[in-house]
Amino acid sequence: MSEPRPILEVKDLGVSRGSTIELERLSFRLDGGETLVLLGDENSGKDVLLRVLGSYLQRGDELSGTIKLGEGPALPAAKRAKIGLRIVYLAAAAEAPLNPHASVLAQLSRAIARRTGSPRTSAREELRIALERFPDAPTLAALNQRPGALGAKDLSWALLAAAMAQTPDLLIADHAFGDLTPRSIRSIVGALMAEQKRLGFALLYAARGLKAAARLDSRVIVLRQGKVIEEGSFTRLASGQSHAYTRTLFKALPKPLAAPPARNATREPLLQVQGLDLIGAKKNAPRSRDGITFELRRGASLALIGEDGSGRRELVRALLGLDRVAGGRVVLDQVDMSILSAPMTSRMRRRIAFITGADDALDPRMTLWDTVDEPLRAHLRLPRDMVAGHRETALKRVGLASHDGRRAVATLSPFDKRRLQVARAIVSAPFLAVIDEPLRGLDAFAQSILTELLEDFRRQEGPAFLVITADVGVAQVLAEDAMFFKDHKVVERGALRDILRNPRDEETRELIEASAPPVRDRGSVDLPQVSTYNVPQRTAVPE
Amino acid sequence: MTMAVTSPNGTHALHNALRVAGWIGLGLIAVAVSLSDFLANAPANATAIGPFLASPSPEFRFGTDILGRDLLSETLHALDATVRSALPATAVTLLAGALLGFVAARLPRSLARTVRGLVGILASLPALLLAVLVIGLSTRDWAAVAAGLSAAPFTFVRAFDRARLEERATHSEYARATGISGTTLLRRDLVYEFRDTILSSAARALAAVTLILSTLSFLGFGAVPPHRDLGLMIAAARPYFLHAWWMAAFPAAALVLLILCARLAAGLDEGERA
Numbered sequence A: 001m002s003e004p005r006p007i008l009e010v011k012d013l014g015v016s017r018g019s020t021i022e023l024e025r026l027s028f029r030l031d032g033g034e035t036l037v038l039l040g041d042e043n044s045g046k047d048v049l050l051r052v053l054g055s056y057l058q059r060g061d062e063l064s065g066t067i068k069l070g071e072g073p074a075l076p077a078a079k080r081a082k083i084g085l086r087i088v089y090l091a092a093a094a095e096a097p098l099n100p101h102a103s104v105l106a107q108l109s110r111a112i113a114r115r116t117g118s119p120r121t122s123a124r125e126e127l128r129i130a131l132e133r134f135p136d137a138p139t140l141a142a143l144n145q146r147p148g149a150l151g152a153k154d155l156s157w158a159l160l161a162a163a164m165a166q167t168p169d170l171l172i173a174d175h176a177f178g179d180l181t182p183r184s185i186r187s188i189v190g191a192l193m194a195e196q197k198r199l200g201f202a203l204l205y206a207a208r209g210l211k212a213a214a215r216l217d218s219r220v221i222v223l224r225q226g227k228v229i230e231e232g233s234f235t236r237l238a239s240g241q242s243h244a245y246t247r248t249l250f251k252a253l254p255k256p257l258a259a260p261p262a263r264n265a266t267r268e269p270l271l272q273v274q275g276l277d278l279i280g281a282k283k284n285a286p287r288s289r290d291g292i293t294f295e296l297r298r299g300a301s302l303a304l305i306g307e308d309g310s311g312r313r314e315l316v317r318a319l320l321g322l323d324r325v326a327g328g329r330v331v332l333d334q335v336d337m338s339i340l341s342a343p344m345t346s347r348m349r350r351r352i353a354f355i356t357g358a359d360d361a362l363d364p365r366m367t368l369w370d371t372v373d374e375p376l377r378a379h380l381r382l383p384r385d386m387v388a389g390h391r392e393t394a395l396k397r398v399g400l401a402s403h404d405g406r407r408a409v410a411t412l413s414p415f416d417k418r419r420l421q422v423a424r425a426i427v428s429a430p431f432l433a434v435i436d437e438p439l440r441g442l443d444a445f446a447q448s449i450l451t452e453l454l455e456d457f458r459r460q461e462g463p464a465f466l467v468i469t470a471d472v473g474v475a476q477v478l479a480e481d482a483m484f485f486k487d488h489k490v491v492e493r494g495a496l497r498d499i500l501r502n503p504r505d506e507e508t509r510e511l512i513e514a515s516a517p518p519v520r521d522r523g524s525v526d527l528p529q530v531s532t533y534n535v536p537q538r539t540a541v542p543e
Numbered sequence B: 001m002t003m004a005v006t007s008p009n010g011t012h013a014l015h016n017a018l019r020v021a022g023w024i025g026l027g028l029i030a031v032a033v034s035l036s037d038f039l040a041n042a043p044a045n046a047t048a049i050g051p052f053l054a055s056p057s058p059e060f061r062f063g064t065d066i067l068g069r070d071l072l073s074e075t076l077h078a079l080d081a082t083v084r085s086a087l088p089a090t091a092v093t094l095l096a097g098a099l100l101g102f103v104a105a106r107l108p109r110s111l112a113r114t115v116r117g118l119v120g121i122l123a124s125l126p127a128l129l130l131a132v133l134v135i136g137l138s139t140r141d142w143a144a145v146a147a148g149l150s151a152a153p154f155t156f157v158r159a160f161d162r163a164r165l166e167e168r169a170t171h172s173e174y175a176r177a178t179g180i181s182g183t184t185l186l187r188r189d190l191v192y193e194f195r196d197t198i199l200s201s202a203a204r205a206l207a208a209v210t211l212i213l214s215t216l217s218f219l220g221f222g223a224v225p226p227h228r229d230l231g232l233m234i235a236a237a238r239p240y241f242l243h244a245w246w247m248a249a250f251p252a253a254a255l256v257l258l259i260l261c262a263r264l265a266a267g268l269d270e271g272e273r274a
Helices: A046-053 A104-116 A120-133 A152-165 A182-199 A211-216 A234-238 A244-250 A312-319 A342-351 A368-380 A384-398 A414-428 A444-461 A472-478 A496-501 A506-515 B009-034 B071-104 B109-124 B127-137 B140-168 B170-177 B182-219 B230-236 B246-266 B268-273
Strands: A006-017 A020-031 A035-039 A061-069 A087-091 A170-174 A202-207 A219-224 A227-233 A269-277 A292-297 A301-305 A327-332 A352-356 A432-436 A464-469 A481-486 A489-495
Touching: A006 A046, A006 A202, A020 A046, A020 A061, A020 A202, A020 A219, A020 A227, A035 A046, A035 A211, A046 A061, A046 A170, A046 A202, A087 A152, A104 A120, A104 A152, A120 A152, A152 A182, A182 A211, A182 A506, A202 A211, A211 A234, A219 A234, A219 A244, A227 A234, A227 A244, A234 A244, A244 A444, A269 A312, A292 A464, A292 A489, A301 A312, A301 A472, A312 A327, A312 A432, A312 A464, A342 A352, A342 B170, A352 A414, A352 B170, A368 A384, A368 A414, A384 A414, A384 A444, A414 A444, A432 A444, A444 A472, A464 A472, A472 A496, A472 A506, A481 A496, A481 A506, A489 A496, A489 A506, A496 A506, B009 B071, B009 B182, B009 B246, B071 B109, B071 B140, B071 B182, B071 B230, B071 B246, B109 B140, B127 B140, B127 B182, B140 B170, B140 B182, B170 B182, B182 B230, B182 B246, B230 B246
Parallel strands: A035 A202, A035 A219, A087 A170, A170 A202, A301 A464, A301 A481, A352 A432, A432 A464
Antiparallel strands: A006 A020, A006 A061, A219 A227, A269 A292, A269 A327, A481 A489
């Protein structure tokens, strides 16, 4: 066997700014064809490492330790010798440094051309060839539009293809696929690993969440506040034989088939839907021929599972009277929504709460206190001291009581915004909470905390949950029943536990497989003890 | 690294610096206006203070006019008069423009569109023409109100469009989905948007109405002698532009300084369109 090609060796790297230590004595070595995942939250220090590797030092950064690139000498971290090593940066679709007003194709071609020193037409051709290697990627022509017009999945494929077209020696991926749906992550990480095998580059993946890291299934360094907590293979860390902090992070992984969460559902129906015919937001959206019929009891939880555009959000919008429906009947809290006037429909929605993964779901101009107070003031017209009491209680429960209440929402982190949504939902005392991809974009630690908050919210306030997600793992934690969607149709429904054991539809099976972390078949060492679904083989499943 | 990130921080810092400079300038003008009686060497319209048409000198720094009035004192008094009429005009613009714009955006969609269209037509007309029309329908005493109203359509359209954007924003949609009423959303706009933009809106309106008021006075529709504002001073200097340049130059410089500071205080982008 040939010796592995050294790509990157970091030794005792330390970064500090004044008295703040941002990174402390980090050492690792990465050879060609190897993958290293850096796992941690926003302030863990992985962003600092990427900054150092990218030579984006900030004023006041004090560096110690050495960095060795390729066959070059080990140099002090602040210095960088010119070497023939091609380092390529791969960002997440939402954070890609692309001009929102220019075509993706033009921008990526220009970046490849500049990086490889080739003419623009050659770069474009390289991009086309790279895209063609990925069966699920969009075509070159489809990239000839602005970044906003492409979905996150297509943009991720385009960025990956652009990175591969540069034939990197070292690929630095910054939470590149973490916000995609499990199925997209499976497909795109699979493609990345195949490319790594073909080109032999080293991959340094900075991960906030675990979904992509689980697919990479490689060596992991867990960082917290600039310090290395521990290092090991993903499967060992996932096994539970690890540091307490690591165990907290890995709580966000989907769990094996376990008993469903405690139910406090009653027999009384809260939401009854009969033959609802969805009309998509777009004019030519496919229509549901048979209509959707289901019932949600008070305190129950139903997951609407499917890929983006499968009709889940259209269903919720139709249920809440936000969009017209061609046919069908919605009875909410024993009131037929179709006979209500617009103001009365709005009044009915007062007992509905939303907790979403969209960071712009809250008004960025409002203060933290006003955001929580608004439902109490607008709906209940409570006196000021009572409003303050409810607000304090809710903020304490979500862990935001110590924050300055006059801070604008715009200045909060995504995790704080998510917790603020929960606090707002708590004071609303809703009978129905719509939980829409609540963990999207959060790091693993924040995902565990938020999941606990949602479970606590459901346990204490007892609202019914409608959980919109593409991740069966999320649905498993927050719901007992599920409906699987494809093309605006329900392809399978029932108790989630039963569906996980015995999925009947191909789409359902695909979604379940994509959400479950892969089972390693490389011998008996380090096999995960948790985090696998009991997914049956892809054979015909009896009714 | 494949792609460089272009940071707008430098541009923002420059804009902020210019904005601060604008507010400092407005502050200094406010001090000069409030102390105009103290700073001026002579009362307003005091004639024969010095020789007729004396050029700027250490004794008369801005020179004198045809009636021997000290132009430094006259410019200070005229600046005072201009600012005093511009302030109520600014208030009219904010009330009739920004406030109504925010409210109109929350009207039922068809009505809101109609109102936006009608005000848009008014905004496309020269503001000066509208001001003359209002004065024609009332009297010269209403020049400040006329200037305020004539600048209001542009402010209305801006406020309306901002409010419509906010209404279509994701957070507004989520708020409506949880039963938050249009009135509460309007309150959000008034409390937050209006509060956050009131200073820049006021500065932008101040620049616009000052220009309109001075032009009205220059054309003879505004201030009436013996109360002279900057526009009237420049108008009075018309016959002497060629051989007594200082008669027009110093009032014009004061006017330019006032408008420039107001535009900078409003923010460079906004100021350019004001």
